[in-house]
Amino acid sequence: MREEPMLVLRDIRKTFHPGTVMQTVALAGASLTLNRGDFVTVIGGNGAGKSTMLNAVAGTFPVDSGSISIAGREVTHLPEHRRAVLLGRVFQDPMTGTAATMNIEENLALAARRGEKRHLRWGITQKERALYREKLASLDLGLETRLGSKVGLLSGGQRQALTLLMATLKRPELLLLDEHTAALDPKTAEKVLTLTDQLIRENELTALMVTHNMKDALALGNRTIMMHEGRIILDLKEEEKRSMTVGDLLEQFEKTSGRKLDNDRMLLAT
């Protein structure tokens, strides 16, 4: 039996503000197939379409053309909230993934019911609380004793770790990570990244991770794709990745795109 790919993007196109002076072609025919268990890192310059591609998968906006299917389900015309059942998401801004005015356990309970019908029964059960305490303890951030604390009181790193936990609490078919460590200080970023890798391995998740850190892009996952002007211009498989340095990657980029890589946040350290 042939296994169904977890994500198939076919020739996705998206232009923002068409017909105005602000017209921007964000995706110009992006195609990508992810197999079960693929952990793909995504790199590229400013405006290459990395985040736009993730948002197209999540359904934040309708695409102009092309088709998207997740775990064998055609979702091209589904609104964002109906795709949520298939997706776990962590955003760049730590504020985006959690509800600041609700407490930790309420945020987790919302995530535990991702994509399910919400009934008129009590929102959190005692059994769940025990599970959340256990899961929070595994983050090693001391959050397991703060189930009743408002999420707004947490630091950016704590919020991102919580969002990551929420995104994987109910097993997603596909995990979307949109530069989720970019807003954190280097030490915290490293911690969150380690946690990301750990969660993906433990749960054998399929993931798509945008990063501005070339080193991380090469070190993590089994595939790396590079985007440029709304297309995927490079797709490195595991073996190719392993033998590559950041310098090689930059060279490859220049060769394929015909220009130097520009990304304000790109960390070129080797």
Add this chain to the structure above:
Amino acid sequence: MNIAQLLNQMPGAVAQGLIWGIMAIGVYITFRILDIADLTVDGSFATGGAVAAILITNGVHPWVAVLAAVAAGMAAGAVTGVFHTAMGIPAILAGILTQLALYSVNLRIQGIGTDLGSRANVPMSINKYKNMLVSLRNVGQFTLENPIWLMLLMTAILIGAMYWFFGTEYGCGLRAVGANPQMARAQGINTGTGKVAGLMISNGLVAFSGALMAQYQGFSDVSMGRGAIVIGLAAVIIGEVIFGKLFRNFALRLLAVSIGAIIYYLVIQVVLWLGLSTDDLKLLTALVVAVFLAMPHWKSRIIPRKRKEAGQHA
């Protein structure tokens, strides 16, 4: 100035405060939970009064009339919700549109059975409709007839019901819609229908309050809801300023709103007693609410944000 005269006014102020408190809880749901300033309430408060009055004067039992008023208020909230979510009209404008439309609707409701088919005022004397739930006539008495008892009971039941509802899976989802719509959608919550549901619940409560107010004062008037949003906000803000630090629990926060409405009416009685003309009341209310709404803004400019600074360290 006669202090006895002021004290005489107090029970009435408490009763009025309790009735408006229910309206203010409705405002709390949109303003604080859904993060929408919903101006529908000026219209739906009067709609509640109009529906209750026309039904009671036609011999319908007051409880049934109140339920019908709630349904009418929910319908009004649904209209605002559809204007906002399905038609993309900004929430404030959507509320104003519904409020304006309701003025005509309320005239028509009150005009049912009249030759003109439209009426600005429906009188319903307690002498004639003896089974009305609350009446200001009994507010000074130490009997069970005193409307304050029933209002206390209804407020307690409503707060309990809201506490339960917003603690359910569905209710938690609605809170997420207001707290962070992007996160809510990522969790599979339809933020559009969530907002419509919240607006319906809110305006149902507001109409409930209007239906009680009409009975209490013995008439329904097409303009009885004018400025309701500001009174509701005043109650919410007074409650938060006084009890914000003390009351963390959701039920207690709603209780604070109700107490806020009572305090508002007590203060109103005092300033009237001090010689302010009733004509100037709305000006005073608007200015007081404006000052309190400005508080968080001023605070953030004067006092350094300690919490935010602390939050930047991982």
